[in-house]
C-alpha cells in the first residue's frame with residue numbers, strides 16, 4: 001500500500017499498480033471461480049434460495065428496525081449470566097474499554113480469533129504499542145499479521161497469497177521447513193499457535209451474530225481457533241458491532257447456513273459456537289470473565305438514513321466481494337478500508353465521511369452483481385449511486401463537473417442545440433485531428449487503451465430526415 | 469403475423485452520433501415485420517450520464533424533456549438495455565415524490581429494449597435473419613440485472629440461420645464501461661474488458677454480440693486496439709442480416 005494521505009489518490013495509485021499485475025489478477029480470479037462453482041452447487045440445494053434470502057433479510061430487518069429494544073434485551077440476558085457489557089460509541093471508547101480490561105488482569109499476552117471489528121478500531125496497533133503480545137489465531141489472519149499487512153478480504157484475509165509465498169514467509173519468520181504443501185504449512189502455524197493458546201491471558205473474538213432472545217453471541221469459523229480463543233484464556237472479550245443483532249435463537253437456523261453458503265459455499269461452517277456468559281458454577285470450563293464490547297462507531301448514522309439503513313443487515317459473508325469485477329481487478333488492499341468491496345464502498349462514506357471516501361462509490365460500473373448475490377438482499381449498487389447523488393448534492397464533484405452537467409442539461413433539453421452540438425462535435429473532431437491520441441486529446445483517458453469510432457458522417461436524425 | 473403496431477423509436481444520443489447504423493438496423497427489422505415506425509424528432513438523451521454521476525436534478529431536467537417527447541407514444545423501442553433501464557427503473561426514483569410519478573411509471577411500462585420488445589411484446593423469435601459463423605453473447609448489466617433480459621436475445625440468435633451460439637464463461641461479467649467510470653477509472657475499466665477478451669477468445673467465436681451499444685463501444689474499442697479478430701456487433705445488426 002502506498003503511504004499517500006489522500007484516500008482518493010491512494011486508491012488511484014494502487015488501482016493502477018494492481019491492474020497492471022495481470023498474473024496476480026488471474027490468480028485471484030481463478031480462486032474466486034472455484035468459490036463460485038461450489039457456492040452455486042450449495043445454493044441449488046436450498047428448496048428455494050430466493051425465499052431464503054427474503055426471510056434472512058427480513059430477520060435482519062426486524063432486528064435493525066428495533067435495534068434499541070433488541071440490544072437492551074441482548075445485554076440484559078448476558079449480564080444476568082455474569083457477563084459484562086460495555087457500550088462504546090466510537091473506536092476510542094472501545095479501545096479504552098478493552099485496554100482497561102487487559103490491564104486490570106495484569107495480562108501479558110493476547111490471543112485473537114478473526115474479528116474485523118478489531119481491525120476497524122485498530123486494536124492490534126494499540127495493544128502492541130502498549131507492550132502486549134498479540135497473536136492472531138485464524139490461519140489467514142496469522143499470515144497477514146506475519147507480513148504486517150491488513151487483511152486482503154474480510155472473509156479470506158490471505159487470499160492474495162500463493163502457497164509459495166507463504167512458504168517463504170514461514171521460513172523467514174518462523175524458521176520453518178521448506179514446503180509448499182498447504183497441509184504442512186497449516187501444521188507449522190498450528191504448532192506455533194498451540195503454545196500461544198496455552199500462555200495467553202486474554203482471548204479476543206468478534207461475533208457473527210448476537211441473539212437478543214437468549215443473550216448469546218454466535219461465532220462461525222472453520223478452524224476451531226475461535227473455540228480455543230474464547231474458552232482457554234481466563235478472560236474472553238468479544239467485540240461486536242451493534243448491527244450484528246438478530247431477534248431469536250431460531251433465526252440462526254437460517255442465518256448460519258446462509259452465511260456459510262454465501263461466504264464459503266459450505267452448507268455450514270465446521271464450527272458454530274453460541275456463548276452466553278462466563279463459566280457458570282456448575283460448568284467445568286470456559287473463561288472466568290466474559291466481556292461483550294458493543295460498538296456503534298457511526299453505525300447509528302447509517303441507521304438514521306432511511307434509504308440506506310438496509311446496509312446494516314449485512315452479515316459480512318463477503319459474497320459481494322467475490323463477484324465484484326472491481327474487487328477482482330483492484331484487489332482488497334487498494335480500498336484502504338476495513339471492509340473492502342461493494343459493502344465497504346457503500347458504508348465507508350457513512351462511517352468515515354463522504355468527502356474522503358466518495359471515490360469508492362464512483363469506482364464502480366454499477367453492474368449490480370453484488371446486489372444480485374447478497375444473501376440479505378441489500379440494494380448495494382443503487383446505494384453507490386445514492387452516495388454519488390449525495391456527493392454531487394454537496395458540491396463535492398467540483399466546479400468543472402458541475403458546469404459540464406449544467407451544459408449537458410442545457411443541450412439535451414433543446415433539440416436544435418443538440419443538433420448543433422452534434423455538428424460542432426464533428427467539426428471539432430476534424431479540427432483536433434492533429435492531437436488525436438496524444439495526452440492533450442480530450443478523449444485521451446478513453447483512447448489510451450481503447451479505439452473510438454469517428455462520429456458518423458450522417459447521424460440517425462439526418463438519416464431519418466433523408467428517408468422522408 | 470399479428471396486427472401492425474405503431475412503434476416509436478428512441479435512438480440514444482451516442483447511437484445517433486456514433487453508431488446510427490444500429491438504429492437503422494432496428495428500423496429495418498421492425499419494418500420488415502410489418503410495423504409502422506416513427507421517430508419523434510425532438511428526442512435527445514435519456515439523461516443517464518448526469519444521473520450516473522449523481523446529478524439527479526440535472527438528469528431530471530433531461531428526463532422531463534424525454535417525457536414531453538414521448539408522451540403520446542404507445543410503444544417505444546430502444547436499442548439499448550441501459551437506456552431502457554434508465555427510463556423504466558430509474559425515472560421512478562427521480563420522480564418519486566412528484567405529481568408526474570404516475571405518468572412516469574406508465575411510460576416506463578411502454579418502453580422496451582429491442583429484444584424484449586420482439587420476444588415478449590411482439591411474440592417473435594425468428595426474424596428470418598442469416599449470418600454464417602459462431603457467436604458469443606455479452607449480457608449488458610443494465611439489461612440483465614435491472615430488466616431481467618437474458619433469454620430473449622438468445623432465442624432470437626438461435627433462430628438466425630447459419631449462426632451458432634457459444635456461451636463464454638464471463639458472459640454476465642461487466643464489460644467495464646459503466647459510463648463516466650470508464651473515463652474516471654480507465655485502468656480498472658480496461659482491466660475488466662481484458663477479462664472479457666480472454667473469455668470471448670476462448671470460445672473461438674467470430675462475433676461478439678450484445679444488446680447494448682455502450683458495452684460494444686467499450687468492448688469493440690478494446691478488442692480492436694488489441695487486434696482481436698472477433699467482430700463486435702449489435703444484435704439489431706445481426707437480425708438485420710438477410
Ligand code: SF4
Nearest residue numbers: 314315317318320374
Ligand atoms: S453486503 Fe451482502 S453480500 Fe456483501 S458481505 Fe454483506 S451480506 Fe454479504
